[in-house]
Amino acid sequence: MAEKDWIARYFAPLASGQGAAGLRDDVAQLSIAGPVAITTDAMVEGVHFLSRDPIDTVARKLVRANVSDLLASGAEPAEALLTLGWPAARGEAEIAAFAAALGDELARWGAGLIGGDTVANPDRLFLSLTLTGRCLAGAPVRRAGAKPGDCVWLSGSVGGAARGWDGLHSAAGRAWQEGGKDAAAPAWVSAYRLPELPPLGIAGLVARCASAAMDVSDGLLIDARSLAAASGAGIHIALESVPFAGGAADEAEMLKLASWGDDYQVLFTAPEGQASEIAQLAKKEGVKLARIGKIVDGSGLALSLHDRKVNLPETLGFEHGRVGSPVTRP
Amino acid sequence: MAEKDWIARYFAPLASGQGAAGLRDDVAQLSIAGPVAITTDAMVEGVHFLSRDPIDTVARKLVRANVSDLLASGAEPAEALLTLGWPAARGEAEIAAFAAALGDELARWGAGLIGGDTVANPDRLFLSLTLTGRCLAGAPVRRAGAKPGDCVWLSGSVGGAARGWDGLHSAAGRAWQEGGKDAAAPAWVSAYRLPELPPLGIAGLVARCASAAMDVSDGLLIDARSLAAASGAGIHIALESVPFAGGAADEAEMLKLASWGDDYQVLFTAPEGQASEIAQLAKKEGVKLARIGKIVDGSGLALSLHDRKVNLPETLGFEHGRVGSPVTRP
Numbered sequence A, B: 001m002a003e004k005d006w007i008a009r010y011f012a013p014l015a016s017g018q019g020a021a022g023l024r025d026d027v028a029q030l031s032i033a034g035p036v037a038i039t040t041d042a043m044v045e046g047v048h049f050l051s052r053d054p055i056d057t058v059a060r061k062l063v064r065a066n067v068s069d070l071l072a073s074g075a076e077p078a079e080a081l082l083t084l085g086w087p088a089a090r091g092e093a094e095i096a097a098f099a100a101a102l103g104d105e106l107a108r109w110g111a112g113l114i115g116g117d118t119v120a121n122p123d124r125l126f127l128s129l130t131l132t133g134r135c136l137a138g139a140p141v142r143r144a145g146a147k148p149g150d151c152v153w154l155s156g157s158v159g160g161a162a163r164g165w166d167g168l169h170s171a172a173g174r175a176w177q178e179g180g181k182d183a184a185a186p187a188w189v190s191a192y193r194l195p196e197l198p199p200l201g202i203a204g205l206v207a208r209c210a211s212a213a214m215d216v217s218d219g220l221l222i223d224a225r226s227l228a229a230a231s232g233a234g235i236h237i238a239l240e241s242v243p244f245a246g247g248a249a250d251e252a253e254m255l256k257l258a259s260w261g262d263d264y265q266v267l268f269t270a271p272e273g274q275a276s277e278i279a280q281l282a283k284k285e286g287v288k289l290a291r292i293g294k295i296v297d298g299s300g301l302a303l304s305l306h307d308r309k310v311n312l313p314e315t316l317g318f319e320h321g322r323v324g325s326p327v328t329r330p
Helices: A003-014 A018-023 A055-071 A092-108 A160-168 A171-177 A189-193 A202-209 A220-231 A251-257 A272-285 B003-014 B018-023 B055-071 B092-108 B160-168 B171-177 B189-193 B202-209 B220-231 B251-257 B272-285
Strands: A036-044 A075-086 A112-120 A126-135 A151-155 A212-215 A234-238 A266-270 A289-296 A300-305 A308-310 B036-044 B075-086 B112-120 B126-135 B151-155 B212-215 B234-238 B266-270 B289-296 B300-305 B308-310
Touching: A003 A018, A003 A092, A003 A112, A018 A112, A036 A055, A036 A075, A036 B075, A055 A075, A055 A092, A055 A126, A055 A189, A055 A202, A055 A212, A075 A092, A075 A202, A075 B036, A075 B126, A092 A112, A126 B075, A126 B126, A151 A234, A151 A272, A160 A171, A160 A189, A160 A251, A202 A266, A202 A272, A212 A220, A220 A234, A220 A266, A220 A289, A220 A300, A251 A300, A266 A272, A272 A289, B003 B018, B003 B092, B003 B112, B018 B112, B036 B055, B036 B075, B055 B075, B055 B092, B055 B126, B055 B189, B055 B202, B055 B212, B075 B092, B075 B202, B092 B112, B151 B234, B151 B272, B160 B171, B160 B189, B160 B251, B202 B266, B202 B272, B212 B220, B220 B234, B220 B266, B220 B289, B220 B300, B251 B300, B266 B272, B272 B289
Parallel strands: A036 B112, A075 A112, A112 B036, A234 A300, B075 B112, B234 B300
Antiparallel strands: A036 A126, A075 A126, A151 A266, A151 A289, A212 A266, A234 A289, A300 A308, B036 B126, B075 B126, B151 B266, B151 B289, B212 B266, B234 B289, B300 B308
């Protein structure tokens, strides 16, 4: 089937708004009036997801990786452009399932597809999504902007994706993926394949209250250090305050879960005086938030556990472009 | 080197404007006030370009493929997001050359880089660029909108890329690519590697005069048929009026050059009464234009050569997603 037939059959039904022109043109028109945030996230088979991951969760995770960036900047998702590098080995049924999940997930966040490009990538599935968002503040909330004394807040929990990854690579997890009769799905597998984002309402909370923000897709520790560096300050995290998915038995487990990534939660900072307003907004919007630390004078990341200093682990998170990404871990 | 170091060293210098925030954040803010056009085009090694094509021409062609879409919609390029799927086999010197050429080419069209994502694609280079543009009319000029009686206009010439491709795949062209001492560069090779676009001024001309427009990247015949279909009309092209790169000796050569693609010219329609205004504007902006046909009642594409009907060739152009793309031609 030719590209235009794929588009007409599977993607045009996802097109929303006049600016998309039914995906029949090479260009789209953005519909947002006012400040527009824009982000791009790519996912590659065998690098960011596993070949055997179901195609519908791959599509949803692609959307969520982008949505996560927008929520953390105080913006609501609006319009998407998809670059699809499709390998010949995946058939039409997979395209149909991919498109249906992509459209459903975009709609869940109030967004629609307005354009993109579909090409052949012979060896593996290559996905890239560009997503625009309405800035609820006058501009995107940035990583820079945190001030010494600000509290550090984290939505949801971290470590679920790491647990899911481990489960998929355990003997039981491999048996389950191969369709073993008696094999049960590993715990937390859905946290890896389909990370749960904070609700849309967090965008307004960030826009209203945050002095700095980012999503924590690469690992809490590396991302916290990035936020502090961008703000020209130091950051202190009290590990006992961090909500770990499934809890954490000891310091070693905490450090592992805090340096893995793929959790797609929002990390933000705000002056201490706003704590009660933040708690109220979080309750109203159904956002789970924890205060996990402080912005401090100086630079770099410091960790403690019940007031005892904790040494940083050698690896603070997933460093893109390096060998040793999550998917190539043993 | 980690992704953030690549970005800081090679891509941050290309970042323009406050909205890019020096490429240090996951999101950018668009700077355009007014109607925004947006387009995405991807290019894959071994599919859309050859592994041995110089990395600087690959970067420039990626930009031009996107610029071409905007110019044809009556929009001026503004801000770009790059998805770079980089294979381990290509080293840092190539990244540096790629980034320098990308930035230079964007700047040539008045655009800058504001964001993107850099990932590993183990097997081959995978490139996708999203480019925004300022709509010079109130909205993008579309493929739909041509009316029976409208004249059909084409910028520049078509067929240069086809000639360059043939040259690269001739015995002499292969010897030249392999660095043969006495081998001369095949004629037209730069038309394939680095297609010459019409000047920026064509965007204003299209915005002011065109009833319908598109770029002809897939081949003149297939794209002309697409424009007519989107407009709910037929299209007639007089082959003797089409400027072919290097001329065309006979009907067979005309049909080949008109159905190859990769030329990145602008095809548009306008009422006959605007012909003299169009000619004046074209002269002022340095745009080469030819009147190559008419929009007619009915549907489909009809060809003639000196008033004699010409049968359509079996293949009208490059159909994306099919085996038989230019690069896999014998």
